[in-house]
Amino acid sequence: MVRFIKKYQEKVGLPPGTLVHVGHERSDEPEISVLVYNEQTLEERKVKTGDLDSCFPIGDSTDVVWINIDGVHRTDVIEFVGKKLAVHPLVLADIVNTRQRPKVEDHENLLFIVLKMIYYSETASETISEQVSMIVGRNFVISFQERKEDLFDPVRKRIRTSSGRIRKMGSDYLAYALMDTIVDNYFVILERIGENIEEIEDELLQNPTQDTLQSIHHQKREMITLRRSVWPLREVIGTLERADIKLLQDLNRIYFRDIYDHTIQVIDTIETSRDMLSGMLEIYLSSVSNRMNTVMKVLTIIATIFMPLTFIAGVYGMNFANMPELEWNYGYPLVLLVMAGIGFTMLIYFKHRKWI
């Protein structure tokens, strides 16, 4: 979380709009894929960063153009795209500084959207939070991803197979489809966390250890990350649904309402999980107290039984010349009997107090 603001120091004092890449470090070439489609035709190709020029200008035809750029570390590429589309330098700065909060900006003829995509990367075997930015125009969407993960593949497949209505709709529907994919991934992550929570819960009931506590806190922290991404997302999509944005067609508004509902559902599940984790923490802490109690009881029972007995043995171990009991014939068995009596009394007492 806190690492989010790392490397910021070097930005201090630079003029606004200076492109400084902050985030996941990479040195390879960004991958650029271009899809041009309408209801009838579909054209798909990969473009090298050097040939990016070939994509512009984006014509005025009824085709929808989707350019996906996998990597924002090459600030020159971003700058080139920015110049071609004539977007404000601050927008470009937001694209390369991947520590943004989800937000939407309406620049009249362009819509600028920043989102966080959270997913479990099998390759890195960890949960990754990646910034996805989109510039949405009348007939194009340009999306920027930090990493080369094929999370938008289902959308691509739907375009290719022409399943659903995606080929019939405009660029706003494409933007919606991408955002929908992102929100759907939140559910997948929540499902993972949900499973973890159930595991921890079982552990908690059977054998809670310090590790259980660590796991609870680990999940809590994942929740914090998720919350950080989803709460602003809600605002973003709420704005898209309600605000009077020229680029969004009224008949597509219902789709944004749908994502909005999903976002609320994600938030709901997050808050519920947080409540559950807090409850689990309370159970953990009280189980620690309870175990302490058990330990103390064992100690007290042992001490309370054997201390008086040892004392009696000590008394008859004294070397006084004149100790008549020692000479008695039945002194020894009598003392043993007395000791057994004391021991039993103690046990009954503890039984009575429900300590054993």
Next chain:
Amino acid sequence: MVRFIKKYQEKVGLPPGTLVHVGHERSDEPEISVLVYNEQTLEERKVKTGDLDSCFPIGDSTDVVWINIDGVHRTDVIEFVGKKLAVHPLVLADIVNTRQRPKVEDHENLLFIVLKMIYYSETASETISEQVSMIVGRNFVISFQERKEDLFDPVRKRIRTSSGRIRKMGSDYLAYALMDTIVDNYFVILERIGENIEEIEDELLQNPTQDTLQSIHHQKREMITLRRSVWPLREVIGTLERADIKLLQDLNRIYFRDIYDHTIQVIDTIETSRDMLSGMLEIYLSSVSNRMNTVMKVLTIIATIFMPLTFIAGVYGMNFANMPELEWNYGYPLVLLVMAGIGFTMLIYFKHRKWI
């Protein structure tokens, strides 16, 4: 709670509006019951899923038609109904994905309402949260339930016996009656929880165990589920009461205000119960501390009395050649007296400190 989002993974990437049933799994036939009534006449029948065609089109007469479909796992049935009523595919997707939050959507000539019905099922002997969706039209209500529980039976009975004003009113009043039944069931559940809380409270005062803690947390969790259903419900009914919805007649608005009041009352009781459960948790935790304190006191009293005595016995058990006290005639009884003195002093000290 968290399980709510299970099976979501497989939905990722599908086009919006694809009907994927998420929720209570069933494989039997859904049950469809149709009621057509007006002030004078009443017609009631069961329809097979195959004969659903016979119900449509729903005429324009002054009759109110109520179709209740018990089971949303047969997506083909839902799709069929959807086509007949020309509702948006996203609405149908919401009906079959029973992980929705309560909500209301005003589609001009149709009203789409999603609610959560929570009840204690005697057959399953557990508390069940089931999604109920309704499509309300000018002269019809189509309700979708997840399970075959006859929770709407009282409404059916009122229609049959023509008790109250239900036969004289339109489809909006029928929708109200169904929602009223759902909210009334919340009170029944709250009553159950209330009884449990009282039981736990008694346990807490008499003999709190680790199980008591588990029960407290169990109730807390049920509260979380309930809250999750009721808070959005409040919004839903608030919208129905206040918003300018064409399908709702003004003279029926007072009925929605009535449910609204009930919902607030439910929320109130939930919040109060939560406060009480938190208080009970505090009492539990402090009773654990108190018991620990008692245990420690017993240990300390025993140790404080017998350690000095055992030490004295030990001293006179030493084998030094030259220990004059050992030869004294009254050495032994004197030592015993001293020991008794020390013991009593300790006891008085503990009495004084109110440890015993």
Next chain:
Amino acid sequence: MVRFIKKYQEKVGLPPGTLVHVGHERSDEPEISVLVYNEQTLEERKVKTGDLDSCFPIGDSTDVVWINIDGVHRTDVIEFVGKKLAVHPLVLADIVNTRQRPKVEDHENLLFIVLKMIYYSETASETISEQVSMIVGRNFVISFQERKEDLFDPVRKRIRTSSGRIRKMGSDYLAYALMDTIVDNYFVILERIGENIEEIEDELLQNPTQDTLQSIHHQKREMITLRRSVWPLREVIGTLERADIKLLQDLNRIYFRDIYDHTIQVIDTIETSRDMLSGMLEIYLSSVSNRMNTVMKVLTIIATIFMPLTFIAGVYGMNFANMPELEWNYGYPLVLLVMAGIGFTMLIYFKHRKWI
């Protein structure tokens, strides 16, 4: 609190507006008192439930008529009044179901107000929360109480003795006077609680026991009940003060502002008391820890002093043939000296660590 919803189960499924009495159970006759007054004249009488007919219709004269009905368990009586005044059945249902939240409803020519009166009943020797409903018309107030307590007596007296301006004002001022009495009673209850809190506080400083904890929680719970009644009351009175209600004359608005201020004051005191109770809980819990600490210190001091000494005594109690110290002439006093030395060293150490 939770009992509030008891008996609700039997209501499930009944048509709305069915009168089912929920609340304090009684079987005796409700008491009905009628006051008719204007600036000059005053007429007062008791009416039997059978003769209620004689009170209606309430004329159109400039007299103010106040009918107070002590008991809402006789639903037929309530129904009769309802019919005479032509109020909506839901209003009547709210009167007999005494589990309502405080609320105000503006029915054009009638004002329906539900309040909670909380007072300490000497007869029942417990704090009682009773529902008071009022139907306020242009020239009448009909008030419904659950129990026969003469809490409105001061108002009756003021009317009789014509003290203050009550005889000169209309029915809205009478409603105000009744509400003022209710709010004043909150202060009395708060005073009682305040005294309890002070007592608990003294206990806490002198000798906190498990009972102290119980008392703290008991007060906390009373606070919860009070809050439940007062928070919605604030809304109710705020509505009366601000909303454009025809039945309330503008010149009487200042009186409602006055009650509003009082309500805020009550809320303020409740919140402050809650904060204080939380603080007291913290003190209690930490005093438990502190006492545990003291107990442990005593144990540790005793053990740390006597364990080494007992060990030394044990060493010289060994029966080895060849233990030269045992033969020394001053062996015994030397060992005693060493033991004393060790004991003192330990005491100084504990003194130094401030344990004693």
Next chain:
Amino acid sequence: MVRFIKKYQEKVGLPPGTLVHVGHERSDEPEISVLVYNEQTLEERKVKTGDLDSCFPIGDSTDVVWINIDGVHRTDVIEFVGKKLAVHPLVLADIVNTRQRPKVEDHENLLFIVLKMIYYSETASETISEQVSMIVGRNFVISFQERKEDLFDPVRKRIRTSSGRIRKMGSDYLAYALMDTIVDNYFVILERIGENIEEIEDELLQNPTQDTLQSIHHQKREMITLRRSVWPLREVIGTLERADIKLLQDLNRIYFRDIYDHTIQVIDTIETSRDMLSGMLEIYLSSVSNRMNTVMKVLTIIATIFMPLTFIAGVYGMNFANMPELEWNYGYPLVLLVMAGIGFTMLIYFKHRKWI
């Protein structure tokens, strides 16, 4: 806090506007001082309660008249003033019932302001919360204080010496100056509390005792009192700054904005101090736990070292006829060596676990 509502019981049932003094009890004569000033002239005098008549009517000249009444226990005096100014009886009731919340009421030609002045009284050597009410008219301010403390003296001095702009401005500026003095006194109190907090903090780091806890709670409680006064004050001054109040000249609005800023600053400091006190409580509680830990470690170390040793000594203290070791020549020193070995091993073990 809770005492605030004492004596309320006797008010129950009295007609509204009845003057009942609630608050600091006094029996002496209230002190009345009158200041009449304009830019050129200044007239200052003390008035007896009997001669109050001489102050009225307050002329229509351009002079500003400031009447300060030190004592609200003489309800007849308050009533007299009320009649002369023709204010509503409820306003007078608010003046004598000094348990009001800070508030402002705009009565067209009069402004009624209630504030809480909090200061450390050297004479009473405690923090005092006193109610100050003001009736502000076009050319006069009548202020009511509960006690004879000369807290408004600096304002009087400024008027006398004509420092600042006070002599040139109207009655609204005088009201502002009085309120400014009250708010400035909050800062003085906060400074005192701040010093106390620092002291407690030092204590906490050096030697936290049960007293430290008491001090923390004492400060917390003072914060609660302060909060109770300042939060509503914020609303009051916010209203004065923003609302359209005829009596306040627009050019003086900036001064109220200034007090508003100060009030926010006071609230800020209060909230910060509360956070700090909570943090200090946490440190206190965990230091109690830590000390317990230390105590337990000492006990465990002692017991773990001496229990095995005492056992060994006990073994060789047994009186079996046939114990070959006892006859060995080096039996005794060998056993001592073994004992030393065990002791050292234990010490090394504890060193290793960082217990010592």
Next chain:
Amino acid sequence: MVRFIKKYQEKVGLPPGTLVHVGHERSDEPEISVLVYNEQTLEERKVKTGDLDSCFPIGDSTDVVWINIDGVHRTDVIEFVGKKLAVHPLVLADIVNTRQRPKVEDHENLLFIVLKMIYYSETASETISEQVSMIVGRNFVISFQERKEDLFDPVRKRIRTSSGRIRKMGSDYLAYALMDTIVDNYFVILERIGENIEEIEDELLQNPTQDTLQSIHHQKREMITLRRSVWPLREVIGTLERADIKLLQDLNRIYFRDIYDHTIQVIDTIETSRDMLSGMLEIYLSSVSNRMNTVMKVLTIIATIFMPLTFIAGVYGMNFANMPELEWNYGYPLVLLVMAGIGFTMLIYFKHRKWI
């Protein structure tokens, strides 16, 4: 925090607008630097406090004039500037009283902004919170700093090197650039705190001590300071972005939106860090409990094993004349065997209970 209000006492009673310096005490000369620039030319000079006259009046040309005054302790200097610009005395009082909350005031032809700059001073080697005030006019910015730190140097450099658009824009852009520098410094501080948090976290997992707790609380407190500065800052910048302020050109609004986004990001990180610190506190506290548990277990194991053994040894150390076992040939080894048996049984029991 609390020290913020120190020295306030002496201000009580002074007329508003009296300049009393409250804050960092200095006695040296304030440093005044003047920059006059437009797109083509740049003039830079240092001015002595005596020669300040030479800067005024600020001409009406298209040049932007930036006067930076390093030190607000010389109230005469501030007063001089105030007179020249004809600003309200309350504004000047706010500049010299460096305990203000961040705020913005729109005085028609002037904009008065108060901010808190927080940075880690290498010279003082501590985190410093310094007040920065700005008076922004149509073609000038006058900035006031408390200390001589060259935090605005990057802006100066950008003006000198004409990098970015700063030379082409007006005084509002300069104000923006200064505020941007301040907000960027928050990120630097957050980065420092983030590193500290990570360090504490490592400590927490490896060897948590009382110092760890102190560090957690220290960071928490820094968070409180930061919050105090940033929350009002958000309002300030929100106002600048949204309000209709004449002095800010519409085309520069996007820059303020950019800072606004950054401020939200800072707040977000602060809140996240607070959540993390709370989590760390919980881990710390539970690790204390866990260690206590471990200590107790060691004690109990030792006591439970050796107390019975010592008791047996004690029994056979008794001096009864008639103890047949003592005479047995194998009595001694038998007893030793029994003892070993008991010891092993205990160990197996503890193993079974997972204590070892």
